[in-house]
Amino acid sequence: MPEFFNVLAPDVAFEALKPMLTPLDDRDVVLTSSALGRVTADYICSPEDLPAFKRSTMDGYSVRSRDTFGASEGLPAYLEVVGEVRMGEAADFRLAVGQAAKAYTGGMLARDADAVVMVERTQMLDETAIEVLRAVAPGENVVQVGEDVRTGDTILEKGSIVRAQDIGGLLAQGVTSITVCRKPRVGIISTGDELVPPDAQVGPGQIRDINTYTISALVEQCGGEPITLALAPDEFEEQRIAALNGLLSCDALVFSAGSSVSSRDLTAEVIDSLGEPGVIAHGISIKPGKPTVMGIVDGKPVFGLPGNPVSAMVVFDLLVRPAIFHLGGCLRIPSLPTIQATLERDIPSVAGREDYIPVSLDQTGECARAMPIFGKSNLIYTLIRSEGIVKVPLDKSGLYAGEAVRVRLY
């Protein structure tokens, strides 16, 4: 297959892939307290009412509201205090007409009470009598049974990423374990005759493999499980065997292609040899990142990312990240962290192509300022010295200094 046989626009690239991806069927049961960041495999319904009892929202007195009707500072209602409902305890007495009971924020009301008077709206006459200085309506200062959640309510949608507060909500209902989607296993193959492992002695003309590790970290950040498969030379059979082995245990494959054109073309050939339908995009109209290969083999996505670091990161965000979330059952892919900034310099581009330019950020002022870094995208430190990246949309031939831009932070 020749280079750039089937170039896709960036906005259609993932859309072309998506219908061919099937979310994984496998599930894990995990402790709710350890479920941060996992994706729910099912709707989770509320097993009980929350709160399970009428709860006071104030420190004060639980009362029968009608006993306070008409009360004011000038004409207070006199109530007899017949008890106290301590925190964590149930009321073991009822209120008769004209009676009240001490109540605490989060505590139960006395039986037959339907409202709470704040302590600040009362005057204590002696140990057993108070004046109420303001009427309360039925239900005032009370959280009703089931007001937070009712039995049977959906408390967490299927395909949600579990957040800190979701853990709280589930545990509040006694849901101490949940079913989540298995993390997608993403196999990584770095290719290139020039690569050696990072801890190896580097000979002349050789460079250390870094993409295995940056891609692993990126996979982890979107909830996948990275699997290091191989560091393969630019040799068809060796890459093919590594990939076939990878497909046995992984749900997706990522090739990090060597930097020469022949190496990149080889990746496409290998992907095409693995199974049907093989390569579905060869080239994407972005810069950097054009020499991207995307395929499907037996329902599993296989990506060939360009070897240079800026391209690899851009294409990972655009294609691999949403694919991992999708495989992992996530129905609402979280947006990437961004910040609004004012562009400090013009960025030239070409209409019909998306450009991605690393920027450094000055966040000292009211509005952040983004300074484009026009370094070569094949320099690793362009990414390290920058704090984010700015996109020049497909239909624009550049961005102007002073424009407000959205910076994707990384």
Added chain:
Amino acid sequence: MPEFFNVLAPDVAFEALKPMLTPLDDRDVVLTSSALGRVTADYICSPEDLPAFKRSTMDGYSVRSRDTFGASEGLPAYLEVVGEVRMGEAADFRLAVGQAAKAYTGGMLARDADAVVMVERTQMLDETAIEVLRAVAPGENVVQVGEDVRTGDTILEKGSIVRAQDIGGLLAQGVTSITVCRKPRVGIISTGDELVPPDAQVGPGQIRDINTYTISALVEQCGGEPITLALAPDEFEEQRIAALNGLLSCDALVFSAGSSVSSRDLTAEVIDSLGEPGVIAHGISIKPGKPTVMGIVDGKPVFGLPGNPVSAMVVFDLLVRPAIFHLGGCLRIPSLPTIQATLERDIPSVAGREDYIPVSLDQTGECARAMPIFGKSNLIYTLIRSEGIVKVPLDKSGLYAGEAVRVRLY
């Protein structure tokens, strides 16, 4: 100490605490490949030049640039191809006048070559002769030795959070392990007579402890190590012993106070009893979240968070999160993820107080729209049904529908 003895404005609260916090001295040595999210304990300098050899950025021919001077389509330069420098190999020959060698993207140049001619700018005459159709300047299409990073350059600042690309940058230099700051251990004590563990049978008037788990998840998200210390009743001595034990092994303590006023005051008393200086703020001028206690004991921060979930989250972001990053040696605390949105409804507030209102987001249009959720902040599901929170600044008495607001996503 009476309730709200020493109320601080939110912007001064953390500033009051910060000078009393000492970043931890302890360090861990970790594999670079596993260092994602850790904080560097020292400056890391480049041990070598990157690249270590002059690298081609194109597939083509390495040449002595002067041999191409004046070359054009009409008057090409004729060069003899005397060899090829394969990927990952060194040139074992030199170029004489009028000679060239095959070069690959990322590969080495032939000895004495100082530029590369793109293959597209050449015409092959036979196996050993090419025409060069355009002159190249010295250094053209070449990455020079050390152009990415020079030996001795700072490649990662002290106190940086290690990102995916930083892992790549370090490994590219053969830095396979780095020294990072130890994760701050944050002890969590949930208090309240009404609390039972999430897996226990719940009696009337009792509720399940959830704050231990939501706070643990939040601590983890900012690089701390959560330690569950105790679920303590509203009893001074029991809370004090749990806290003293916690201070032996932890770098910070977080109390999640019971919801009644007396329970909250008890937290302050306990903190004051632990050591000097004790409580430094009792109350913060925010809503919800006013009943926050903040103290220092023997150089360790101790927080009393309000029991209700929205308040706990707001105060965590405001005080506990920056304190954990600071203790953990992070010199540039990452900003919280936010999104710009248009407010759908007025939010009333009161000048002199910061208000925090959960919102749900509609992100279908060009600009996200934020709908305030005016639920009671003591309902857990207010947080779960919302996707972010909007701040009404201290000096404003509200926000208007149609205003552009910044939503902190969670």
